[in-house]
Amino acid sequence: MNILTFETNEELNKVGGNIIASLVQTNPYAVLGLATGSTPIGIYQELIRTYQNGHVSFKHVTSFNLDEYVGLPEGHPESYRTFMNNQLFNHIDIPLEQTYVPNGNAADLASEGARYDEMMSTSKQIDLQILGLGHNGHIGFNEPDEVLSSGTHLVQLKESTREANARFFNSIDEVPTQAITMGVGTILKAKMIMLVVRGRDKAAIVKRALQGPITTDCPASLLQTHSNVVVLLDKEAAGELA
Ligand code: F6R
Numbered sequence: 001m002n003i004l005t006f007e008t009n010e011e012l013n014k015v016g017g018n019i020i021a022s023l024v025q026t027n028p029y030a031v032l033g034l035a036t037g038s039t040p041i042g043i044y045q046e047l048i049r050t051y052q053n054g055h056v057s058f059k060h061v062t063s064f065n066l067d068e069y070v071g072l073p074e075g076h077p078e079s080y081r082t083f084m085n086n087q088l089f090n091h092i093d094i095p096l097e098q099t100y101v102p103n104g105n106a107a108d109l110a111s112e113g114a115r116y117d118e119m120m121s122t123s124k125q126i127d128l129q130i131l132g133l134g135h136n137g138h139i140g141f142n143e144p145d146e147v148l149s150s151g152t153h154l155v156q157l158k159e160s161t162r163e164a165n166a167r168f169f170n171s172i173d174e175v176p177t178q179a180i181t182m183g184v185g186t187i188l189k190a191k192m193i194m195l196v197v198r199g200r201d202k203a204a205i206v207k208r209a210l211q212g213p214i215t216t217d218c219p220a221s222l223l224q225t226h227s228n229v230v231v232l233l234d235k236e237a238a239g240e241l242a
Contacts, residue, residue, distance in 0.1 A: 003231045005238040017046025032063045033129030044088040051092045058094035066140040068104040070178035102180035113152035129190035137218035141181035150185025192228045200236040207240040
């Protein structure tokens with residue numbers, strides 16, 4: 001693992017944006033795996049700036065998002081589709097039909113995961129997967145458990161995850177109880193993974209994920225088995241690393 005620690009969020013965003021933009025400059029047909037949440041926003045803003053300055057085009061890029069809540073109506077401000085449109089897609093030249101997010105309103109939620117995996121396999125391997133990290137070690141919405149699923153699947157969200165995400169809703173009652181997420185197997189198939197973590201409140205889980213035992217109890221620890229992971233940390237998140 002290549003672990004990089006940054007003094008400021010601006011530096012972290014620049015390097016993160018640069019990794020993605022360089023990949024797309026070298027391979028305009030790149031397939032990106034994208035994350036939502038507060039962590040990648042600064043990196044997406046950096047990408048928008050790079051696009052607006054004429055240094056990169058996303059016209060031929062395909063993207064697959066990690067996850068989506070179940071049951072939020074289309075256009076709901078907190079759905080991950082709306083998030084992606086607002087935070088990135090509407091500001092760059094990627095055609096929306098080349099952007100994929102699991103359908104949290106699929107009639108058959110149990111088979112939506114298989115449909116999504118099928119779409120990914122007909123596209124091609126993800127070149128770069130961007131990940132944030134949950135306080136409990138989740139990646140995507142793969143929550144700590146005795147067993148983890150490999151492919152995209154329906155998941156019950158842990159109360160701690162719903163509580164962490166309640167800040168985006170009016171109250172915790174509005175936070176969905178289920179989501180569809182890429183599995184750990186899907187994530188680990190990406191050619192390169194960029195894990196981004198910010199903040200003192202994540203320092204302990206960063207240590208467990210990067211330097212602790214590899215265990216399903218901390219899904220992010222499985223990233224230690226991947227041969228091409230870059231980790232971008234602000235100095236607070238890196239605070240407990242040996
Ligand atoms: C988002 C996702 C989640 C978040 C994680 C951290 O698509 O899959 O794993 O990356 O919950 O969220 P933030 O960035 O809001 O702290």
